[in-house]
Amino acid sequence: MKSARHEKIIELIQQHDIDTQEELAARLNSAGFKVTQATVSRDIRALKLTKVAGKDGKSRYAVLSGASVELGDKYTRVLHDALTSIDVGQNMIVIRTVPGMAMGVAAALDALNWKEILGSIAGDDTVMCVARDNEQAQSVAERLKGILKLC
Template identity: 80%
Template sequence: MKVARHEKIKELIQQYDIDTQEELASRLNEAGFKVTQATVSRDIRALKMMKVTGKDGKSRYVILQELPTEMGEKYTRVLHDALLTIDQGQNILVIRTVPGMAMGVAAALDALNWEEILGSIAGDDTVMCVARTLEEASSVAERLKSILQK
């Protein structure tokens, strides 16, 4: 069922400009998949989806693997537009974002494949990013702060 649901999600986001979890859940339910917002949230993480801004200025979900390779600039733009603060506690960074953008920031961090980052967990406006060491966390924090200053 999960594989079929993931295939349907891919189909839906190619067919429609879906910009909220609620809209995605609604379209899945219309297609015969009984899902909750929590299930959709897990699916978004599993499929490595993030929101991007289209040419019309509206945001929509896309799957990271399907994005062109020049997305490095777009990831940087997502980080620049969404990051508010970066605080470090040992090897953990707590990153505050504008409301609703934490998942996009976490997905962008993961997609950048920085060796120092073990992984990240996103809420609505907060990302917890875990680095391997204290020094590597400091390095990531500095890289992120440099993006903020651009």
């Protein structure tokens, strides 16, 4: 049942611009899968879905895992399109994004596998990254600013 539901989720997000868990749950329920928002939330994590900017500027869910060799370019584009500011405090980097894009930025940072980043936590429009030390936090910030062409 779970794998069939996961397949349906992928199908739905590829066919429709779905931007909320509630909308995804409603579409799944209409398709015969009786789910709650909590189940959809777990499925989103399991499928490693993230939000990306759609053609109309609204965010939507997308599958970004299992991407081709263009993965770095795709994630770089997500970072470029979503980042609004970068601040460093000690070994922490606080990244501001356009609303709804913090999870996508955190997923992009995770996928880039920068050795300086120990981990990140995303809210709606803010990501907090933890680096190993102050110097590595500065290094990450400079790399991100390079992507934004702020340097």
